[in-house]
Amino acid sequence: MLDLTPKEVMARTALRINPCKTCQPVGALFCALGVRKCMPHSHGSQGCVSYHRTVLSRHFKEPAIAASSSFTEGASVFGGRSNLTTAVKNIFDMYNPDIIAVHTTCLSETIGDDLNSYIADLKIPEGKKVVHCNTPSYAGSHIMGFSNMMTGFMSYLTKKTGASNGKTAIFPGWANPGDIRQLKKICSLMNVPIIMFPDHTGVMDAPMTGKYEFYPEGGTTIPEIASLGDCKGVVALGEIASLAPAEMMKKKWEVPFVMLPQPIGVSFTDQFVMALRLVSKTEVPWELEEQRGQLVDLMIDAHQWVYGKKVAIFGDPDTVEGLTSLALEMGLVPKYVITGTPKEEFTKKINRLFSKYSVTDCKAKANSDLFELHQWIKNEPVDLLIGTTYGKQIAKAEDIPFVRAGFPVLDRYGGPLMPIFGYEGGIRMAEKIIGALMDREDRDCADEDLEIVM
Amino acid sequence: MDAILEDRKSQVKRSGEGSGICCERESVSGAVSQRACVYCGARVVLNPITDACHIVHGPIGCASYTWDIRGSLSSGDETYRNSYSTDLREKDIVFGGAIKLEKAIDELMELKSPRLVFVYATCIVGVIGDDVEAVCRQAQRKWGVRVIPVKAPGFSGTKTQGYKLACDAIMDYITPFAGGKKEFGVNILGDYNLAGELWIMKEYLKEIGVPVMTGITGDSSSQSLELAPRAILNVVQCAGSAAYLAERMEQEMGIPYVKASFFGIADTTASLYRIADAVKSSQARAKAEVFCKAQKAKVLPLVEKRKPRFEGKRAAIFVGGGFKAISLIRQFDELGMKCVLVGTQTGKKDEYEIMSSLLDEDAVLLDDANPAELERFLVEKGADVLVGGVKERPLAYKLGVAFMDHNHERKHALAGFEGIRNFVEELNLSMNSPVWKHL
Structure with missing residues (x-):
């Protein structure tokens, strides 16, 4: 029914069909929700923030608050200074956050609003903060917006006192709270004291208490962000989202960093654990080794069901890189790997993974869209699709098993609470992948071939 | 925390307070408003036209957020469930996006042959000076299909303004088909066939012998919309989005309208009677009375059964x-x-x-x-x-x-008598679920 995609691939240079990305501001807004008692603020038209809150609420099934400058015709001609001034006053008066994190939009960028000077001229109540970042919607993608909001917070708030805080900063990249909990757990097992930034645990996975907390007790605190400059080092996860913030810490405060992929699958999680081991100089505890062993054990138990099966993976670049690595480790062939984010580093990284595992005839592409992916699949089908909810139309049209991962997942519950990071996340993803392939086997096989034991 | 901003106090009232609520105004800067924008308003009204291509001319966000999320069902074409955009980039902001738009329309036409294209100009298009109307005119000539611009920058008002723009776009499309012979039939305005609700209304009208020319825009197509000017009556379901269209159609095409609501027994019944009276058919009225009575009798036992829980x-x-x-x-x-x-x-x-x-x-x-x-x-x-x-x-x-x-996001029709059943059941499912006991 939704199969409107023609098989024949036609080069497109102007028309985007069925995007695999969205705009910067939602990334900035999401990032800011990972800071304690922070009100994200969208400096632009009202619709932007409404859409962003909606998509975040649909993914996390949680409230997502943010304010808007609510641009009018006048503001778009004369600039948004007075809108911002009024907004900041209203927000502190009414919602009383500790900090307002302003991001721009295509509109405020295009009319040339100078947020630096607007914010410098604001009357900010004692003890309160206003920070900002530029997130022109016509550059990059939501992932850049996330990254830009991190550097926005850091350029306003970080300091170096000279005395080390003894902590390691972890930049998780765009991740679900379930993944951040997993990172915290691994760091704790490795005995590495950390500052997680941003930290959506307790915010986007807040428990049911019968009360609505405007600012749930989660998120990176302002003092924690401030003391990032005093950290021993940074472990930055996911290059597309986290490299710029890590480089900023290095440049600004000479905090060294290691740049790693998001810890999805065995080897990427190994890299993370090894980086922590260098910090703590302790042995990897049995609990982690046990988890790793369980993941490998699972992969071996089920390998015959998986090996050589073709998979298409799409979504945000850092997450897709990790998922591709996991897929390769399991013996899947990642036939098509795409992201909508226009970053050529992505293609290079994925191609390196292809050569590392000696798979051929696989395609990686940044700045792609789901229409293109669908066309590729029509020309040479795959056995499995891994990605966001927006893959479900392709999955249905082509009758391909579909495993949801990444952002956004709008049509299932519970995902944000669960990890794909770490060995435990690997076990979860592997179970999903194996289950999807074997469910298909059961569905398609002849009655006489339906096996009780598999 | 003071829950109500000084500026907003006139928009919050107790029912008994006489002075009247202040409404139809812009949101206060800094408020965490639940409202959307002009583009959103325009898009929700036009989106259900099933065989139309909706090109969002602007940065990618506005196309991403509106991709197949409205739950408007189609009995035929699914074209509207794809997301088309010019995905404007920095270069386009500097040099203008008109060329890219032109190219995007060309690419779309080469890919498939839609009969109707809407081009939405979002926030920055006016600011960077793209002449969207000219591009659309030109494309229309070149390809011989209707390419209708919808200039909907988010900042140019509220969602209501967007509804109005959409209504204008619809008028733009259907006006060339006006002036022909009238037929005994009605249009349903302001229903978007969420969870198939338009189908329910259509069925009811069929029961009372009143044909529906087209929904505007629920489950409509470029072809069904062409029939709209022939109707003798417009039935306006969501007045917020379609009252303006009804006014224009009355003035320019001589089609009177009645407001209708198909939510609840009382309103569904009253609406069917009103429609029957408005098309001046005593037969329809008589049928409506019999129909509603029978339907009510069918649904009341469930209502009565559940009522003690509510x-x-x-x-x-x-x-x-x-x-x-x-x-x-x-x-x-x-x-x-x-x-x-x-x-x-x-x-x-x-x-x-x-x-x-x-x-x-x-x-x-x-x-x-x-x-x-x-x-x-x-x-x-x-x-x-x-x-x-x-x-x-x-x-x-x-x-x-x-x-x-x-x-x-509703998945079950809430309109008509079926809707009452669903309404009662859904209410029951949420209010009386055991999950609340764990609080």
């Missing part, structure tokens, strides 16, 4: 338009429930007055509410269930309040 419970309503809110107040009344809080995003003054007359004196009316206000009054009024949309759902749940989607 009686005395308190409902809160926060929906887009005022007309729907009024229907909901009546519907809860039919279930023995009291509405203690009623808000809308874009309600009009006369609608708030009707609501006031239906509510108890201490019920709260909210125009363009934000989460803090909703929270405050949900708690203060002790609401047992909130009827709202996607942004209100998690708020209600966090407060331990049951929830029912009466917006575009």
Whole structure:
């Protein structure tokens, strides 16, 4: 029914069909929700923030608050200074956050609003903060917006006192709270004291208490962000989202960093654990080794069901890189790997993974869209699709098993609470992948071939 | 935390307070508003035209957020469920996006041959000076299909302004087909066939012998819309989005209109009678009376069976338009429930007055509410269930309040007598689920 995609691939240079990305501001807004008692603020038209809150609420099934400058015709001609001034006053008066994190939009960028000077001229109540970042919607993608909001917070708030805080900063990249909990757990097992930034645990996975907390007790605190400059080092996860913030810490405060992929699958999680081991100089505890062993054990138990099966993976670049690595480790062939984010580093990284595992005839592409992916699949089908909810139309049209991962997942519950990071996340993803392939086997096989034991 | 900003106090009223609510105004800067924008308004009205291609001319976000999320069902084409955009980049902002738009339309035409294309100009298109109208005119000539510009920068008003732009675009499309012979039939305006609700109305009208020319825009197509000018009556379901279109069609095509609501027994019945009377058919009226009586008899046992579970419970309503809110107040009344809080995003003054007359004196009316206000009054009024949309759902749940989607995320039709059944069942599913016992 939704199969409107023609098989024949036609080069497109102007028309985007069925995007695999969205705009910067939602990334900035999401990032800011990972800071304690922070009100994200969208400096632009009202619709932007409404859409962003909606998509975040649909993914996390949680409230997502943010304010808007609510641009009018006048503001778009004369600039948004007075809108911002009024907004900041209203927000502190009414919602009383500790900090307002302003991001721009295509509109405020295009009319040339100078947020630096607007914010410098604001009357900010004692003890309160206003920070900002530029997130022109016509550059990059939501992932850049996330990254830009991190550097926005850091350029306003970080300091170096000279005395080390003894902590390691972890930049998780765009991740679900379930993944951040997993990172915290691994760091704790490795005995590495950390500052997680941003930290959506307790915010986007807040428990049911019968009360609505405007600012749930989660998120990176302002003092924690401030003391990032005093950290021993940074472990930055996911290059597309986290490299710029890590480089900023290095440049600004000479905090060294290691740049790693998001810890999805065995080897990427190994890299993370090894980086922590260098910090703590302790042995990897049995609990982690046990988890790793369980993941490998699972992969071996089920390998015959998986090996050589073709998979298409799409979504945000850092997450897709990790998922591709996991897929390769399991013996899947990642036939098509795409992201909508226009970053050529992505293609290079994925191609390196292809050569590392000696798979051929696989395609990686940044700045792609789901229409293109669908066309590729029509020309040479795959056995499995891994990605966001927006893959479900392709999955249905082509009758391909579909495993949801990444952002956004709008049509299932519970995902944000669960990890794909770490060995435990690997076990979860592997179970999903194996289950999807074997469910298909059961569905398609002849009655006489339906096996009780598999 | 003071839950109500000084600037917003005139938009929050107790039902009994005489001075009238202030509404139809822009949101306050800095408010966490639940409202959307002009583009959103335009898009939701035009989106259900099933064989149209909707190209969003602007940066990618506005296309991403509106990709196949409205739940408007189609009986035929699924073209509208794809997302098309020019995905403007920095270079286009500097040099203008008109060339890219032209190219994008060309690429679309080469890919498939739609009969109708809408081009939405979002926030920055006017600012960078693209002449979208000229590009559309040119493309229309080149390809011989209707390419209709919808200039909908988000900042140029509220969602209501977007509805108006969409209505103008529809007029633009159907006007060339006006002036022909009239046929005995009606259009249904302002219904978007969410969960197949338009089909229910169509079925009812068929029962009473009144054919439907087209929905505007639920389950419509470029071809069905061409029939619209032949109708002898417009039935306006969502007045917020379509009253303006009805006015224009009355003035320019001589089609009178009646407002109708198919939510609840009382409103569904009254609406069918009203339509029958408006098409001046005593036969239709007689059929409507028989039909409604039979349907009511079918659905009442369920209502009566469930009623003890609802009686005395308190409902809160926060929906887009005022007309729907009024229907909901009546519907809860039919279930023995009291509405203690009623808000809308874009309600009009006369609608708030009707609501006031239906509510108890201490019920709260909210125009363009934000989460803090909703929270405050949900708690203060002790609401047992909130009827709202996607942004209100998690708020209600966090407060331990049951929830029912009466917006575009609803999966079961809430219109007509079938809708009453679904309404009662959904209400029951949320309010009486054992999950609340773990609180």
